[in-house]
Amino acid sequence: MLSPQTFKQFSGKGKLKFDREALWGYIFVAPWVIGFLVFTLGPVIASIGLSFSDYDFFAPPKFVGLSNYIELFTRDRLFLLSLYNTVYYVIFSVPLGIIFAFLLALLLNVKLPGMNIYRTVFYLPAVTSGVAVSLLWIWLFNPQFGLINYLLRSIGLPGPGWLVDPTWSKPAFILMSLWGVGGTAVIFLAGLQGVPTSLYEAAVIDGANTWQKFRHVTIPMMTPVIFFNLVMGLIGSFQVFTSAYVMTGGAPQNSTLFYVLYLFRQAFRLLRMGYAAAMAWVLFVIVILLTLIQFRLSQKWVYYEGEMMR
Amino acid sequence: MAAQDIQHSTLSRTRHFSWYRVQKTLSKVLWYFFLTALGIIFSLPFFWMLSSSLKVEARIWIYPPQWIPNPILWQNYPEALDLMKFWQLLKNTLFLTTVGTFGIVLSSSWVVYGFARLNFPGKNLLFMVLLSTMMLPGQVTMVPQFILYKELNWINTYLPLLVPAFFGSAFYIFLLRQFYMGIPRELDDAAKIDGCGYIGIWWRIIMPLSKPALATVTVFSVINGWNDFLWPLIILNDANKFNLSLGLATFRGMYSTQWGYLMAASVVILLPPIILYFFAQRLIVEGIALTGIKG
Numbered sequence: 197m198l199s200p201q202t203f204k205q206f207s208g209k210g211k212l213k214f215d216r217e218a219l220w221g222y223i224f225v226a227p228w229v230i231g232f233l234v235f236t237l238g239p240v241i242a243s244i245g246l247s248f249s250d251y252d253f254f255a256p257p258k259f260v261g262l263s264n265y266i267e268l269f270t271r272d273r274l275f276l277l278s279l280y281n282t283v284y285y286v287i288f289s290v291p292l293g294i295i296f297a298f299l300l301a302l303l304l305n306v307k308l309p310g311m312n313i314y315r316t317v318f319y320l321p322a323v324t325s326g327v328a329v330s331l332l333w334i335w336l337f338n339p340q341f342g343l344i345n346y347l348l349r350s351i352g353l354p355g356p357g358w359l360v361d362p363t364w365s366k367p368a369f370i371l372m373s374l375w376g377v378g379g380t381a382v383i384f385l386a387g388l389q390g391v392p393t394s395l396y397e398a399a400v401i402d403g404a405n406t407w408q409k410f411r412h413v414t415i416p417m418m419t420p421v422i423f424f425n426l427v428m429g430l431i432g433s434f435q436v437f438t439s440a441y442v443m444t445g446g447a448p449q450n451s452t453l454f455y456v457l458y459l460f461r462q463a464f465r466l467l468r469m470g471y472a473a474a475m476a477w478v479l480f481v482i483v484i485l486l487t488l489i490q491f492r493l494s495q496k497w498v499y500y501e502g503e504m505m506r
Numbered sequence: 507m508a509a510q511d512i513q514h515s516t517l518s519r520t521r522h523f524s525w526y527r528v529q530k531t532l533s534k535v536l537w538y539f540f541l542t543a544l545g546i547i548f549s550l551p552f553f554w555m556l557s558s559s560l561k562v563e564a565r566i567w568i569y570p571p572q573w574i575p576n577p578i579l580w581q582n583y584p585e586a587l588d589l590m591k592f593w594q595l596l597k598n599t600l601f602l603t604t605v606g607t608f609g610i611v612l613s614s615s616w617v618v619y620g621f622a623r624l625n626f627p628g629k630n631l632l633f634m635v636l637l638s639t640m641m642l643p644g645q646v647t648m649v650p651q652f653i654l655y656k657e658l659n660w661i662n663t664y665l666p667l668l669v670p671a672f673f674g675s676a677f678y679i680f681l682l683r684q685f686y687m688g689i690p691r692e693l694d695d696a697a698k699i700d701g702c703g704y705i706g707i708w709w710r711i712i713m714p715l716s717k718p719a720l721a722t723v724t725v726f727s728v729i730n731g732w733n734d735f736l737w738p739l740i741i742l743n744d745a746n747k748f749n750l751s752l753g754l755a756t757f758r759g760m761y762s763t764q765w766g767y768l769m770a771a772s773v774v775i776l777l778p779p780i781i782l783y784f785f786a787q788r789l790i791v792e793g794i795a796l797t798g799i800k801g
Contacts, residue, residue, distance in 0.1 A: 217624050220704040224620025225632060227613050231673020236639055239650035246650060253656070303541055308534065316787060317545045320552075323783045323790070326733035327751040328772035331758055332555050335765050343554045346571055375551065379794060386795030435643055438735045442755055456645055463649050464740055476645040483643055 247474035252467040264474035275475070277450055278458040282434060284366050285454065289373040290429040294422065297377040301384035315385070319378035330442035333372050334359065359444055362451035369439065369452060380425050387421035388414070419498040427490055434483055455479055555776075559583070559769035566765050579766070586757075586767040587774065594746060595753040602667055602738075602749055603731035609671035610727045611720055614682055617674040619708045622686035623694060639676045644736075652740060666741050667734070678723045681793060685719035686712065722793035725786045729779050750775050 247264055251257040268275050304315055321329075336343050337358035345355025356364040391414060399409045437456040440446065446453035446461075459479070463472035558566060559582055560575040587593070620626075621633055655666045689712065697707045713720070735751040742748055745756065754771055761767050783790060 217704075218626035221620045221624035221626030221629065224624060224704070224708075225617050225629075227672070228617040228636065228674040228676075228679065229632065231613075231670060232635070232639065234654075235651060235670050235673065236642070236647055239647035239654065240642075242650035242653070243646055246653075251653075253653075300544070303537070303544070306537060308537065310538075314541050314545055315791070316784070317548055319787075319791070320780065320783065321548065323729055323779050324776050326735055327754045327758075328775045331754065331768050331772050332551055335558065335769065336551055336554060341567055341569060341571060343550065343571065346569070350570075375548070382791050382794050386791075431641060431643070435645065441735075441739075442758070459645055460736075463652070469649050469653065473649045476643070476649065479643055480646050484641070487641065 243473045243476060246470050247477050249470040251469040253469070257470065260470070264471050265478070267471070268474060268478060274450060274453065274458060278453045278455050281366060281451065281453055282436070282455040285369055285373075285436060286430060286433045288367075289370045289433050290426065292370065293374060293377045293380060293429060294425055296374055297380035297425070298384050298418075298422070300377065300381040301388055304381070304385055305388040315382070319382055321375045322378035322382075325376070326438055327442050330439045333368075333439070334443050337368050359452075360448055362449045365444060365448060365451045369436070369443075372439065373433070373436075380429070383425060384418070384421060387418050391417045416499045420500060423490070423494050423498045427487055430486055430490070431483055434479065555769050555773055558765050559773050561766055563764070563766055582766040582770040583774070586770040589761070589767065590753055590757040590771055591745075592750075592753075592771070592774070595748055595750045598747060599732060599749040599751075602664060602734070603728055605664075605668050606671045606731045607724055607727040609668065610675050610678060611723055613672050613674040614678040614723060615713065615716065615720060616708065618679050618682040618686050619704075619712055621679065622683045623691075623707075623712070624704070636676050636679060640680065648740075655741065661741060662743050662747065663741075664747070667737055675727075678727070681723060682716065682719050685716055689715050718789065718792075721786070722789045725782060725789055726793060728782065732779055 246257065248259060248261060249257040250260050250264075300318055304311055304318070337345075339345055339355060339357045339360060342355075342358075344358070348355045358364050358368040395413050395417070396409055399413050404412065435456050436454050437460065440452050440454045440457045441460070444452040446457055455475075456479075459472050459475045462468045462475060557573060557575055560578050560580065561572070561582075562575075562577065562579050565572055565575060621629065621636075651666075655661055658665075660666050693711050693715070694707050697711055702710065733751060734749065735755070738749050738752045739755075742752065745753075748756065754775055757771060758768055
């Protein structure tokens with residue numbers, strides 16, 4: 197077959213040109229490769245070594261074998277608690293966030309005037325993150341004078357203590373995370389708008405009603421987007437930090453001591469660098485395992501275009 | 507025009523009156539009702555922040571809360587900004603955000619050109635590695651990176667916050683690649699025939715054509731830089747070098763119950779990203795959709 201590739205092999209000039217392109221290819225990707233080696237791969241390797249050592253900056257690192265890992269899982273009650281707190285947060289905030297974002301996207305996916313304004317309103321909280329938003333939520337959650345308890349009381353519900361009550365502190369963080377689902381909703385909205393209308397038309401010809409169209413066209417076509425949001429949401433919410441650091445610092449009774457907050461405390465407050473590195477690796481293994489499990493499970497429920505419809 | 511509309515609608519109403527139409531109008535009304543109710547709930551926190559920022563200290567601690575402050579007090583703004591040394595923090599934040607964004611946009615678009623347009627052995631493998639770094643939690647590299655910066659004597663300087671930006675960011679490289687793939691290759695070939703080198707093609711053809719994507723990356727990077735908290739918290743310990751996020755957290759430590767001050771400062775800090783969002787809404791939304799859907 198005569199393709200440009202085979203042509204190149206026969207002409208000396210073409211071969212030279214190919215090499216030149218490859219050379220330039222390496223020149224262009226070089227900054228990322230260097231950055232990867234220095235800021236990612238190097239630290240990753242160092243981090244493995246560090247996790248088997250004790251290091252506090254003052255004395256040189258001391259090899260201690262598996263003792264950091266053993267301490268994590270056998271003696272460190274706070275570590276297990278932080279893991280529990282984080283899993284609690286992830287289990288609720290990720291699925292609820294996805295359901296909520298999906299419903300929001302469905303509401304926005306109609307051809308009515310003014311939808312852009314609504315989209316703006318729902319997405320706005322997602323651009324505002326960090327310390328200022330965390331402060332706002334401390335004030336919203338104030339048990340006596342906060343807006344949330346005022347609204348709850350005005351419909352006859354008791355206002356819990358939220359950030360000062362160990363039972364309600366984690367739900368408070370989950371509630372706050374739901375306010376920021378606009379980003380996920382925008383991804384869903386783009387997905388909904390990408391579903392070919394011909395599929396809905398075909399469904400109507402087959403006599404499908406609105407629910408059946410939703411159940412047998414929209415949902416299957418959206419499964420890749422749901423899957424993407426599930427994977428990214430899981431990775432992201434395992435790393436919740438800024439809001440917890442600012443809003444509670446782990447209090448009350450360590451009920452909001454999330455994983456990364458505890459890791460930060462070990463590394464930069466107690467200067468136990470090796471211990472923190474071990475914690476980071478445990479987190480990495482958890483996240484990778486959960487992602488792999490999701491990919492495995494996805495074969496059962498995610499529909500990709502080009503596959504045969506069953 | 508209006509008269510014609512009315513005539514037209516009465517005409518169609520008399521001709522096609524049916525329960526179906528009533529149902530359709532009703533569902534539209536319900537739809538708007540739901541959206542508006544949700545929209546109000548979503549906006550309430552912002553309204554609450556603004557309202558609190560304009561209240562006298564005594565009016566904050568009242569139950570039930572006042573929706574519209576009476577009297578409206580602007581004094582919280584200048585006082586809070588003064589107390590938190592706002593202008594110094596703003597200068598630092600602007601510097602960090604500008605240089606960081608410049609580095610990220612320039613380096614990411616440079617690297618993407620290699621990944622999206624040129625062929626070389628090992629490219630796919632390298633790109634797979636790049637994608638997998640997006641899955642790696644930042645905490646795995648955080649501690650060794652900190653030790654590296656300490657060895658380099660970079661602690662309490664801006665270098666750890668800025669230098670990595672010049673080596674390309676995986677997320678933005680990924681986002682830009684989706685866009686670069688769509689630029690017709692004939693343009694590269696035509697430029698090559700005209701004697702343009704690879705740098706020339708990147709700078710004169712790809713860069714101008716990818717302006718919308720570069721703008722998206724710029725907007726994301728500016729918002730992220732503005733909100734950056736974890737690394738400044740780890741690296742900076744001199745209050746004169748803090749960025750706004752870090753300064754606000756410190757400010758809160760000193761005035762933890764002065765909600766008028768705290769909300770005024772928060773309003774000011776949230777305003778730039780919000781304004782940027784209003785101007786660049788389309789870019790942001792498209793950028794998110796691009797990474798989320800075609801990924």
